[in-house]
Amino acid sequence: MSAPAGTVRLTTAQALVRFLAAQYTERDGTEQRLVPAVWGIFGHGNAAGLGQALWQAATTGDADLPYHLARNEQAMVHTAAAFAKARDRLQTFACTASTGPGSTNMVTGAALATTNRLPVLLLPGDMFASRAPDPALQQLEDPRAGDATVNDTLRPVSRFFDRVTRPEQLVPAALAAMRVLTDPADTGAVTLCLPQDVQAEAYDWPAAFLRRRVWHVDRAHPDPAAVARAADVLRASRRPLLVAGGGAVYAGAAAELRAFADATGVPVADTHAGKGVLPWDHPCAVGGIGATGAASANALAREADAVLGVGTRYSDFTTASRTLFAHPGVAFVNLNTARFDAAKHAGVQLVADARAGLAALRAELGGWRADPAHTRRARELTAAWLRDADACRAADHGPPPAQTALLGALNDVLDDRDVIVNAAGSMPGDLQKLWRARDPKAYHVEYAYSCMGYEVAAGIGVRMAAPDREVVVLVGDGSYLMMAQEIATMVAERLKVVVVVVDNGGFASIGSLSASVGAGRLGTEYRYRDPATGLLDGDPLPVDLAANAASLGARVLRARTVAEFRDAVAAARAADTTTVVHVTADPRAPGPPSSAWWDVPVAETAADPATRAAAAAYTTARRGRRHHL
Known part of the structure; x- marks a missing residue:
């Protein structure tokens, strides 16, 4: 069947791939691809649609839209957000997942992107628009609404959300998606839900929809x-x-x-x-x-x-x-x-x-x-x-060494243009106090959502955005264990990234916070359950994160002292492959002095004297809160 004049007959997924490959941004006279690649994991909800369309584009040359395989759907959204952050929000990646758990795995990444005002494009597979096989595999049946699917969980964390239930709906939906992705004041996660039957359905698309299109990102001037x-x-x-x-x-x-x-x-x-x-x-x-x-x-x-x-x-x-x-x-x-x-x-x-x-x-x-x-x-x-910070950076503590001394050594080894990537735990606080940055792209710390598990996946996005810079992922053992598998993605893509794993046997930041609010460091250390107490306060777990990293294909260097750590980072930086530097730090070593408050409510009544004391201190501190009117 031939397409009418001025149209091109393609499936919905094929048209979307062609469309995305033709979108550009322009600012200050510089044009670049808005969506240079797609990350994805395929299942029955998108393999025959977007999967087939990407494969066809790669084998026929119909569209230049490379595909990258992630190991976790949340991670690929983090990669896209980090890439967008490193590229000043002028470029991002698209991320596709299969219907059901693959799609809902992207919710955390979408929330991070929207909270940070970073553009990412999510293309989750969805249930049959025809509803012919209801209930389909992995379908959530909602007795209150026949059109509800698990993808609706993405609505509150998306800056723009649409479900394409007919092929022709893609035209306005895709254009609206690009508008939000390129809006510096109103951007974040953009979600286009793609029912699996609609992805594979053919339609006669206006050729103008598939043409090269430039989205101009203007500099708004003040009144x-x-x-x-x-x-x-x-x-x-x-x-x-x-x-x-x-x-x-x-x-x-x-x-x-x-x-x-x-x-x-x-x-x-x-x-x-x-x-x-x-x-x-x-x-x-x-x-x-x-x-x-x-x-x-x-x-x-x-x-x-x-x-x-x-x-x-x-x-x-x-x-x-x-x-x-x-x-x-x-x-x-x-x-x-x-x-x-x-x-x-x-x-x-x-x-x-x-x-x-x-x-x-x-x-x-x-x-x-x-x-x-x-x-x-x-x-x-x-x-x-700066004198106080110098003392923290050079703290003679241990063994094991203090985290502040490790950060000072790391800062000294790296060049001004090297990028440090971090997100959660005690490290962002120490980094904000102690890290000395001369380049606006050298400090990549995600702290709007403070999402554990962001770091390794983000390192991929930063490296792809800035191939001329060294990228160093700084991650604690808590975050590492949440999403370490993307090291395998780094290795598969031949991306040279240095991953520094600071192992302190649990959640140092929350452990310290828990102690300060009278919660006894409950659940903040990686230990066996003690039969005598019933709590997780037994011997330390025999977890070997360095061996784990090696099993994922990375080169691994171990360090025990600050001097060994400095040498290991220098060697990793000089290497041409993904290298993990593992070092153990003392979770209870003193950190940089604090000079401001953070509102974390404390139990108003408690049996423990420490909790009661923390509550009294909280009551005093919160009196300083005010509205600026």
């Missing part, structure tokens, strides 16, 4: 009146502070942020997502801010009468659960592409691209500079904090 209002707030301040978030990185605003700091002398603190956008040793850089931030940045935040937030969401870690910005008259100026974030803390809304907004604000301020006494105090506080 001049808003710029004037923002400048008024800064001019009236005596102790201003700039908070640099991830939006400054995605906008490529590093040079403009530096020019703004040089011109105004305003101290600059950074969030996890913003670390490195201003080099750590710049005269205006004062360190990380918030619950896991530097004492220097947090002292300045408490005194600040004006806060210029650039591309930050103001998460509870950044604001120390709304206790950090303590000046009674503090005013906020929020430069953000998303009005949702720009409106926070009743601030002056500067809705714009970070680079364009900073340039406009610098021009409006003219020759204005922050009070020299304030600038001088910021430098003194930062110098004092």
Whole structure:
């Protein structure tokens, strides 16, 4: 059967593959593929549809859309999110899974992407649109709604969600999906559910739907009146502070942020997502801010009468659960592409691209500079904090060594452009305090969702996004055991990544938190169950993570001391294959000093005196919470 003039007869899946291969983004005159590849795991819900379409494209050359095999569906979404983060949200991967458990495995990855405002495209297989074989294998029968499927679990964690129940519905659905993927203010996980019968159904597609299409990612410029209002707030301040978030990185605003700091002398603190956008040793850089931030940045935040937030969401870690910005008259100026974030803390809304907004604000301020006494105090506080951090980085502890000393050694061995990848546990807190980044792409820590298991999968995405950089995955044993299998994916794809496994026998971060809130470190160490106590507080488990990594195909180096660790990392960095460095750390070694609070509720009544004491301390600390109105 021939297709009518101006149309192409393809299955829905074949048309989608052709469509995705023809989508591009453009910013500042540079064009690149929006979706350069697809990750997937095939089953009965997508093998005959998207699987066949990708195979046909590869064997006939109909479309350039390479396929990569993941070992876990959640992991491939993490890989796509990390790739998008490393590529400033101008590129991402598509991820396909079979109907049923394969699709629901992607929910955690989707939640991470949407929380972090990172574009990923999810193409889960779905139940039969015809409902002919109901109930099909793996189908969830909902007696309240005949059209409900397990894929509906992706609705609340997706920025855009659609189910294509007829082939012709793909045209508006795919175009809407691209709109959201390329929107810097309104992006996240985008889900197109594809019923397995519809994937294989043929249709006469308009040729125009399959043509090359460029999505222009414009730099939104601020309203001049808003710029004037923002400048008024800064001019009236005596102790201003700039908070640099991830939006400054995605906008490529590093040079403009530096020019703004040089011109105004305003101290600059950074969030996890913003670390490195201003080099750590710049005269205006004062360190990380918030619950896991530097004492220097947090002292300045408490005194600040004006806060210029650039591309930050103001998460509870950044604001120390709304206790950090303590000046009674503090005013906020929020430069953000998303009005949702720009409106926070009743601030002056500067809705714009970070680079364009900073340039406009610098021009409006003219020759204005922050009070020299304030600038001088910021430098003194930062110098004092760096001395404290140096002591933590060089802590002579053990054996086994302290995590802080391992991080200091790792930071010293890596080059400025090497990328450190991390996400959860005690490491992000230590990293925000101690890591010294000069490059906005060298610090890749996912802390909006703080998802255990992200790191190894993310290392794949970062390496694919930045093949000219060394990529070092830093992962604790808790996170490693959740998603280590993607080391096999690294090996299969011949991706050279260094994986540093810091083994402390459990969950050090939650163990410390559990102790601090009177919960006795319950369930935070990897131990046998003790028959005498009934708890998991017996002897340590004989788990060998290094042997596990070797079984997945990686080269493995073991280290026992800081000196051995330094040598092992240098050797791994010089290697040309995936290499895992395993080192044991003391989970109870002291960490960097804390200078801010984080709201974790404590039991109001308890039998244990330590719990009661923690509750009293919590009651005192939460009195500092406030709304900024």
